[in-house]
Amino acid sequence: MSQEYNELSTLELDALKEIGNIGSGNAATALAQMLGAKVDMTVPRVSVLDLEDVPELIGGADLPVVGIYLSASGSAPANILFILSIEKACLLIDMLTGKQPGETTVNDLDEIGISALMELGNIITASYLNALSVFTSLDFRPSVPALGMDMAAAILDAILAQFGAVADHILVLETEFKKSGQDIIGHFFLLPEPGSLEVILAALGVNI
Numbered sequence: 610m611s612q613e614y615n616e617l618s619t620l621e622l623d624a625l626k627e628i629g630n631i632g633s634g635n636a637a638t639a640l641a642q643m644l645g646a647k648v649d650m651t652v653p654r655v656s657v658l659d660l661e662d663v664p665e666l667i668g669g670a671d672l673p674v675v676g677i678y679l680s681a682s683g684s685a686p687a688n689i690l691f692i693l694s695i696e697k698a699c700l701l702i703d704m705l706t707g708k709q710p711g712e713t714t715v716n717d718l719d720e721i722g723i724s725a726l727m728e729l730g731n732i733i734t735a736s737y738l739n740a741l742s743v744f745t746s747l748d749f750r751p752s753v754p755a756l757g758m759d760m761a762a763a764i765l766d767a768i769l770a771q772f773g774a775v776a777d778h779i780l781v782l783e784t785e786f787k788k789s790g791q792d793i794i795g796h797f798f799l800l801p802e803p804g805s806l807e808v809i810l811a812a813l814g815v816n817i
Contacts, residue, residue: 677730
């Protein structure tokens with residue numbers, strides 16, 4: 610029988626959270642090198658949701674968000690989405706580009722800000738996938754990321770339309786960024802293609 614997301618044990622979720630924390634630590638190191646300043650990243654929560662519940666987690670189906678998405682081919686193909694509200698994205702751009710909090714607004718998002726978010730997406734994805742690869746010895750090859758800005762429901766619909774049929778559930782790694790007293794929460798979503806979750810859990814050695 611196929612492993613279902615809502616059947617994941619505490620042990621399995623703990624293993625995935627630990628991988629997330631190692632990945633976020635590596636991402637924080639890469640960001641610190643890029644910015645010349647310390648950035649803390651943690652994964653305070655790992656959960657499994659029905660796809661239909663994702664907009665509510667983010668803040669509502671009509672909330673304007675920024676989504677950075679890509680696919681990962683290899684041993685366990687998966688689709689990846691990093692999403693946060695446009696308001697939080699602007700604060701994150703300020704954090705990444707050395708501006709004062711609140712300096713960037715949705716009306717003046719420019720190529721520099723968008724490039725900073727794309728680079729962040731690259732760093733987070735590479736760090737998480739590298740950590741997963743180390744733990745599982747599986748091969749993951751991420752695609753070039755794409756960025757979209759729209760309401761949360763529209764972003765999710767666009768992702769599913771692009772990637773085609775995926776599982777009905779999604780693995781969520783809540784991702785917290787801290788720098789100079791700022792605290793920003795985003796969400797990193799992993800949508801393994803059918804059969805990939807079983808491969809990942811079997812490689813972790815926790816799929817009993």
